[in-house]
Amino acid sequence: FLTAIAITEQPVSVSVPVGYSFTLRCRAEGHTLLQYQWFCQHQSDCREIPGATNQDLPITAEQTQLYTCRVNDLYRNVVFSDWVKVEVHQCVARGLPPRLWRGEPVIVLNPTEQRVEVGKPLQLQCAAMGVPAPSYQWYRNGNLLEQYKRKKLWITHAKVSDSGTYLCCASNTHGEHWTNAVDVHVGEQSQPPLLCCRSAGGRMFVLATGKIALLVGNNCYQHHPNLMAPVRDVFELSRLLEQLGFQVVSLLD
Secondary structure, eight states, X not given: OOOSEEEEEOOOOEEEETTOEEEEEOEEEESSOOEEEXXXXXXXXXXXXXXXXXXXXXXXXXXXXXXXXXXXOTTOOEEEOOXXXXXXXXXXXXXXXXXXXXXXXXXXXXXXXXXXXXXSOEEEEOEEEBSSOOEEEEEETTEEOTTOOSSEEEESSOOGGGOEEEEEEEEETTEEEEOOOEEEEEEOOOOOOEEEEEOTTSOEEEEEOSOEEEEEEOOOBTTBOOOSHHHHHHHHHHHHHHHTTOEEEEXXX
């Protein structure tokens, strides 16, 4: 038994910069003359592409859309190709893709370092251009993470064991390209230090604060000539501590 129509070449998904020109291809075999019609879908709107009745569909990338091709014969037999995604990157750095780009993966979005509390979501994201569209594989500390094969790595409830160095490999038939490696730290939220203060009435109260540094420089002594170094030291040390995230209180004498 032979099917009336058999698709012999499916179109393939691509991931390209805005303005890039390429062609989607569909090939089929049947017992009579075959007719082709391409459709596209953006969000929930699916529509026939006027005049797109050839095996090849030339496209200049403008926005991310889905495409499929309908093939029918003279006996009203109909078959549709796979749906394919044309992913369009609107913001691509200058110089990407390379001038002689042949469709090999090119990283356009690298993951970023993350600090996550235990039990909170962890998300890493990357993206690559490629023709055909690249597949993705994430790694932690050099070990393959078998279940993470998408652009986004999502862990609903992060654990301390999820800490490590992550990177992703984007690959297609033309080769592979790796993202930057980034560190992920998963741990309990650090509690701010407690600062005890005494009010004018002598009562004690506690304030929760961030990192605070109290610097005291003594210049004047009763039985010693005045010093100048403490002024300079307090100034230089306060500037250093502020760069480290401290709130600095500086006092002299």
